[in-house]
Amino acid sequence: MKTVLITGANKGIGFETAKQLAQLGYFVYLGSRDKMKGLEAINKLKDLGISNVALIEIDVTNINSIKQAKQELETKTDALDVLINNAGIGGELPQNISAGEIENLRKVFETNFFGAVQTTQQFISLLKKSNAPVIVNVSSELGSLTIHNNTRNPNYGMYDAYSCSKTALNAFTVMLANEFRNTNFKINSVTPGYTATDLNQFKGIQTAEQGAKSIVKYATLNNDGATGKFFKEEAEIPW
Template sequence: MKTVLITGANKGIGFETARQMAALGYFVYIGCRDLSKGLEAVRQLNATGLANIDCIQIDTTDISSVQAARRILDSKSGRLDILINNAGIAGDQPQHISTGSIDNLRNVFETNFFGAVQTTTAFIDLLRQSPEPRIVNVSSQLASLSFHTNSQNPNHRIYDAYSCSKTALNAFTVMLAKEYADTNFKINSVEPGYTATDLNGFKGLQTPAQAAEVIVKYATIDDAGATGKYFNKEGEMAW
């Protein structure tokens, strides 16, 4: 049975991604900072008949926690087939880039960018043990520089710190995919869409279950699939 680690998976899009991946027959590790919340998520999924679920405590901003999670997963399975870097925060609002708090900017980057990078690098050796390793970095439409260049919507300005962190995450996707271009890795960024979660005060236009579908699609991409790309439900997006 192939294994999946999803960070920030005790709620929202991550939780629904875990549900869908488990329903497809993958063994899913729910990554969560708070172990009690992770175990509760496992119980909820078990109650729906999904037994192929476990929880691993991981704070992606804490390298000691990331390394401990890597050791636990190694002892449990010896390899990792799919890593979904889903953990993320919106940060304090507003975030106008010229006037926003530098501490807020750093805090957002710590989770949305550095956390994803150090989680990936910590687990890369376990991913190498898989015949079909996949990495999905959960991004956002707000990561797209093309989108910001062409958009006239002033409401996007309240998310400048968040947008920059996701743009950096997209850059990481490109660089890592280039590094592993001649291997069996598939590494992509995915924009799940404007979704009703606590990240945005539940103002999104779709459910977490709907958002999870595109993440699952690229987490399970076959060997003929793309790598180093940026996708939403409609297909490839402009960087």
């Protein structure tokens, strides 16, 4: 049975991704910063008849928490097949880059960018033990510089800190994929689309279940799958 770790999996898109991957036969480790909320998520899945799940307590902004999570996972499995860097925050509004609070920008980057980087660095040794390791960095269209330059959508100007953090995450995807381009790693950025979650006060136009489908698609790539790309649903989108 293949194994997957999903950060920020106790709610929203992360939870739905966990559910769908578990239903596909993966053993899913739900990463949650809050242990009690993580256990509640596990119980919800078990109430649905899904038993191939377990909790991993992990705060992606705390390196000691990440190291402890890795140590715990090493007692449960010899290899990690899929890492989904899903944990993220929207940050406080407004975020106009000319006057937004620097501390807010730092806080958003701490979770959305540095959190993903240091989580990946810690778990890379377990991923290397997989026959077909996959990393999915959960990004956003707001991280696409091309889309920003070609849209007049007013929503794009509301989330400058968030957008910058996702652009940085996309850069991490490219650098990491290039580093492992001659290996069996598949490393991609994936946007679930404008999904109704607490990150956007549930204003998204699709459900978390719908948003999770794109992540699941690229988390289950085979050996012929793409790497170093940015995807939404079925299509590649510009950086």
